[in-house]
Structure formats: C-alpha cells, structure tokens
Amino acid sequence: MKKESIIVAGSRGIGAAIATSLSSIGIKTTATSKKDLDTSDLNSVKSFINKNTEVDILVLNTGGPPAIDFYDIKEQDFIKYHNQLFLSFCLMLQNIKIRDDGYVFLISSFNIKEPDPKLLLSNSYRIAFTSVLKSLSKSLAKRNVTCINLAPGPIKTERLFDLVDNMEEFEKQLPLGRAAEPSELGNFVRAIVENNIKYLNGVTINFDGGHSNYIL
Numbered sequence: 721m722k723k724e725s726i727i728v729a730g731s732r733g734i735g736a737a738i739a740t741s742l743s744s745i746g747i748k749t750t751a752t753s754k755k756d757l758d759t760s761d762l763n764s765v766k767s768f769i770n771k772n773t774e775v776d777i778l779v780l781n782t783g784g785p786p787a788i789d790f791y792d793i794k795e796q797d798f799i800k801y802h803n804q805l806f807l808s809f810c811l812m813l814q815n816i817k818i819r820d821d822g823y824v825f826l827i828s829s830f831n832i833k834e835p836d837p838k839l840l841l842s843n844s845y846r847i848a849f850t851s852v853l854k855s856l857s858k859s860l861a862k863r864n865v866t867c868i869n870l871a872p873g874p875i876k877t878e879r880l881f882d883l884v885d886n887m888e889e890f891e892k893q894l895p896l897g898r899a900a901e902p903s904e905l906g907n908f909v910r911a912i913v914e915n916n917i918k919y920l921n922g923v924t925i926n927f928d929g930g931h932s933n934y935i936l
C-alpha cells in the first residue's frame with residue numbers, strides 16, 4: 721500500500737478532492753495551497769523541494785492561467801506561466817524522488833488536445849509538460865512508477881465559475897447536461913491507487929464527460 725502523497729494545489733477544487741479521496745484510504749497527504757508552494761515562484765518551489773525529498777504519490781497540479789487573447793499576453797505573463805505550469809513541475813520531478821511502485825499524476829486540461837485560443841497560456845505550457853511526463857514514464861516504469869496525465873473537462877470548481885458567464889446555460893450544452901463534481905476525479909485517482917493499476921502508464925486520460933470532439 722502507498723503511504724505518502726503530495727498534492728500540489730490541494731487546498732481547493734480538484735486537488736482538494738484528490739487529497740480527500742487519498743486520505744480516505746489511509747494515505748498521508750500533504751496538500752499545498754499557493755501560500756505553501758507557489759509554482760510560479762521558483763524560490764518557493766526550491767524551498768518546498770528542500771523539505772520534501774521523497775514520496776509515494778505526487779500529484780502535479782496548480783492554478784489555471786487567465787484567459788487572455790494572444791496579442792494581449794505580456795512577456796512577463798509568458799515567463800510566469802512557463803514557471804507555473806512547466807519549469808516548477810520539471811524541478812519537482814528532478815528533485816523529489818518517487819519511491820518504487822509509486823505514482824505521478826498530472827492535472828492538465830482537455831484543451832491540450834483541442835486548444836481554446838483564449839487559453840493559450842494554459843494549452844501551450846501544459847502540452848509541453850505532457851511531453852516531459854510521457855518521456856519520463858518510460859524510465860520511471862523500470863521502478864514500477866506509473867505516470868498518468870489527467871485532462872479534465874468542465875469540473876465544478878471556482879476555476880470553472882471564473883471562466884463561465886452563465887453556468888446553467890453552459891451545463892445544458894454539455895453531453896451529460898452537467899459539469900463533474902471534483903469528487904468524481906478524486907474517486908478516479910483513488911481507484912487507480914487502491915487497485916494498484918500499473919499498466920495504464922504514459923497516457924493522457926480525458927476526464928470530460930464526452931465534451932471534447934477528438935477521437936484519440
């Protein structure tokens with residue numbers, strides 16, 4: 721049984737739901753807020769790494785970037801979200817040892833395969849890190865460490881309420897007529913860990929209720 725987990729951005733929303741689910745099966749969880757670990761601030765990331773050197777389960781999650789038109793994105797925005805969604809996660813994987821038989825979960829977005837032009841800062845850095853995780857999944861598999869990229873569609877959290885003007889109208893247009901509860905994603909992660917699913921490695925899983933239009 722896995723013993724210890726770190727859930728980055730585990731104070732609210734999807735991360736908090738994963739932390740609750742993993743705790744419910746007796747896994748010790750360190751669920752961080754932006755105050756504990758700000759993934760856009762490399763000093764914060766380095767200080768966190770110094771205190772957290774190994775773990776069984778690492779959930780790489782963080783806040784989502786704002787929706788900005790490409791021509792309005794400032795140079796400092798590119799740098800901030802490069803750090804927030806890409807470089808911080810690379811530094812964590814280079815410096816926090818995932819114990820044998822462990823798991824790395826990435827929380828990305830269904831938009832990585834079907835880019836929303838307004839969420840360019842999100843799509844682009846997430847797809848770059850997805851490539852890193854895919855590459856690493858092969859070497860980490862030698863120690864039975866499993867890497868899974870979860871690509872959520874609409875999940876009912878503050879992030880979704882920030883992005884959507886009229887939630888009721890928005891939900892009506894979704895295949896299931898609703899966005900997911902964060903606990904659905906939390907339960908999915910728990911099921912993978914609890915059942916020791918290991919062959920589902922190096923994959924991106926759309927968790928979008930059928931909302932996306934792509935086939936693969």
Ligand SMILES: NC(=O)c1ccc[n+]([C@@H]2O[C@H](COP(=O)([O-])OP(=O)(O)OC[C@H]3O[C@@H](n4cnc5c(N)ncnc54)[C@H](OP(=O)(O)O)[C@@H]3O)[C@@H](O)[C@H]2O)c1
Pocket residue numbers: 728729730731732733734735752753754755757758759760781782783784785804827828829830871872873874875876877878879880
């Ligand atoms: N909800 C959706 O429909 C949806 C769909 C696709 C992808 N996603 C992505 O999934 C991720 C989680 O989203 P959510 O819906 O759970 O959002 P949420 O409910 O707004 O929660 C955001 C979490 O991220 C933390 N956070 C914010 N900025 C951070 C930073 N710079 N460094 C570290 N942690 C930070 C927050 O910590 P504090 O409590 O300290 O603020 C909080 O724990 C985001 O990247 C989001 O874009 C969400």
